[in-house]
Amino acid sequence: MHGTKHHLQKDFFLYNASKARSKTYINMREISERFRLPPSEYVVIPSTYEPHQEGEFILRVFSEKRSLSEEVENMIEADRPSKKKKGKRPSAKAREGSEEEKQFRNIFRQIAGDDMEINAEELRNVLNNVVKKHKDLKTEGFELESCRSMIALMDTDGSGKINFDEFRHLWDKIKSWQKIFKRYDTDHSGTINSYEMRNAVKDAGFRLNNQLYDIITMRYADKNMNIDFDSFICCFVRLDAMFRAFHAFDKDGDGIIKLNVLEWLQLTMYA
Template sequence: MFSLASCSQLVICDYNPKNILMSFFARLYGSYEDLQIGQVSEALVDFTGGVNTRIKLAEAPPDLWDILTRATYSRSLMGCQTHLGTTKVLKNGLVAGHAYTVTGIRKVTCQYGPENLVRLRNPWGKIEWKGDWSDSSYKWELLSPKEKILLRKKKEDGEFWMSLRDFKIHFVDLVICKLTPDLMSQEDGKKWMYSLKSGRWVKGSTAGGSLGFCNGNFWMNPQYWLNVLPAEDSKKSPSTCNVVISLMQKHSTKHRNRAPHLFIGFLLYKVGLQYQESNRKLPPGFFTRHQPVNKHQVFLDEREVTHDFHLEPCVYVIVPSTLEPQQESEFILRVFSRKHVLREMGGNTSFTLSKEIVDRYEGKIWEDFFTKHFEQNPEINAVQLQRILNNISWRNFQSFHLNFSLDSCQGILALLDLNATGTLSIQEFRVLWKRLLFYLEVFQKRDTKRSGKLDLVELHTAVQETGISLSNEVCNLMAIRYGDPDLQISFESFVCFMLRVEIMGEAFRNLTQDGKGIYLRESEWMMMTLYS
């Protein structure tokens, strides 16, 4: 519903579509003042949702004119920026450190041969280029009368022509925004896929920072599984596929002139067969043993970082990160290619136990103790579950005593008792036992002080190690619910914590239709309430 103020603003705009668009854009960013600064590339993406191709004009490719031609015919938006300088308006008429729009190109025939011209516009609507091919330049006399009349406009409107050679000299970079990134691959007109994932860097949880900081927490960053596939419409399977990856940071405040950009970047890793089918995050050791595809990672304090890759059809992992660890921000990861699959890693837990844990807790104990117990009691209740767990020799915990309370066991039973009988079968207990061993291994690894408890930071890293992504807020709330007054989590509480997170996550995935929300009947709502 539009407010009175909104409707008044529309009236003031006199129904001019341009003014209406600018009005809503100003509201999005906070005010008209906030629109006075920022990068050309940001504005182009905001208006189109496309992907930017940035070309450093000092290192422009030989086919720059062909790229400009394809961009023009595809109606792509183009912008550029002049070099910084101490003088605001230079003698040649250009404004230093200023953004311009590329509004057209034209190849003309002069008396000495062909010339490639670029048409630009100063958004101020005044102050124009004074060099060759400017409104008052003698160069126009070298054209035929027809071309001269068609192209030359002698008026102070901020728009002017200049040669491609001068354009590359006097401007820093060219930004081309198109809905598909096929300008550089010369695959114009062919179908491209587009995938988008939203994520967050959370302090103490998913804000691991870059590899360059050598803090061992790089693996904590969000990880995304990317399967690059050969395009179906290719006549033969290509050796490489063109893939564009874009990382964009989002600010918590809408006033962009009050929110400086973080330095952001990403690394791309090619993964072997042992990791290709797993949905768990790559472990810390992987990053010490493997080199990324983009070996020279670049971190920029810009809203968006985009890179073009020519990749073999294979499985890769993208790890977006901030330059420094423990920096918080939301981000958007976008991938463009002819054909690919993209998903976030760590959505589901996969239990992989070390050989030491398997040998110690799965072999002889299971055969001698559990099988014998379940022969006598095919189904166990909460009291019997408590007795079993507290009678096991947890030999790894020599510095403190493990004691599962009856309340904890009742909670565990309620979560795993799928048929609501009030008991666990041997099959249901097997599921619990596997999870207990996995939680045991993670808990031991993260309990660096050997205190038998995890603090908040250790809890965040432990949850990450299980392959589950939790927000900072949810993790803190769970610590309040299951921790002691100092928010310290014991192993028993950690077990209840992780079971609750896993079961409720599975319940959501089973009930949701679109991955965004669920609709519950009253009976289902009551059942979910009893879980929490």
């Protein structure tokens, strides 16, 4: 390991042999081992015999000189959309997009009605009708509660519904996240495991630390540590919305925000 500060991917362990390991790797209450290693940088990886089990471990290091250690953590950040350049004429592709935009708006109008807004139940019908068309995506669809959460997280004006622009943003996000989910659901089971979720989060443009990955697993995974499509999308919608909310409150860009109790409750209770 060469001073890296990010979560190690599977390839690292495929191409880097272990320097020392326990002689007996069996399912026992306690396993202990002593190693003598030359001065260098090492990755220490405690593990349980069965996957996805929690346990405690003790690591004791003896060194001749003072040695500093720290947990490998990632920066907590999200990719933000780049600003569009001004002063350029619309390209042919942009004009095609404009026509597509009209068609998309007409579909939305049929769903939303005269008020041009949709509620959670209407959102659920739209999303589940689209999901059914993807035969390779094994899922039972979105729960109503999931769609309520999506509405709350995308509802910028507090109306309890989402308008065309909010729906368009959500729709584009879901399409891109669906591709990521299918990429990691290699066995077409309709779920991905908690380890694959780390890579999926990274592919979606979010960089989190170990504590947040653990929180995601506790919140969105089932008892077998698998995450289905519904939970996957809900997790990403929340991540995207919470990062946007934070940046909106972070006026000076110093990475610190200050909320009063009303702002805090509005942000957490409605979401």
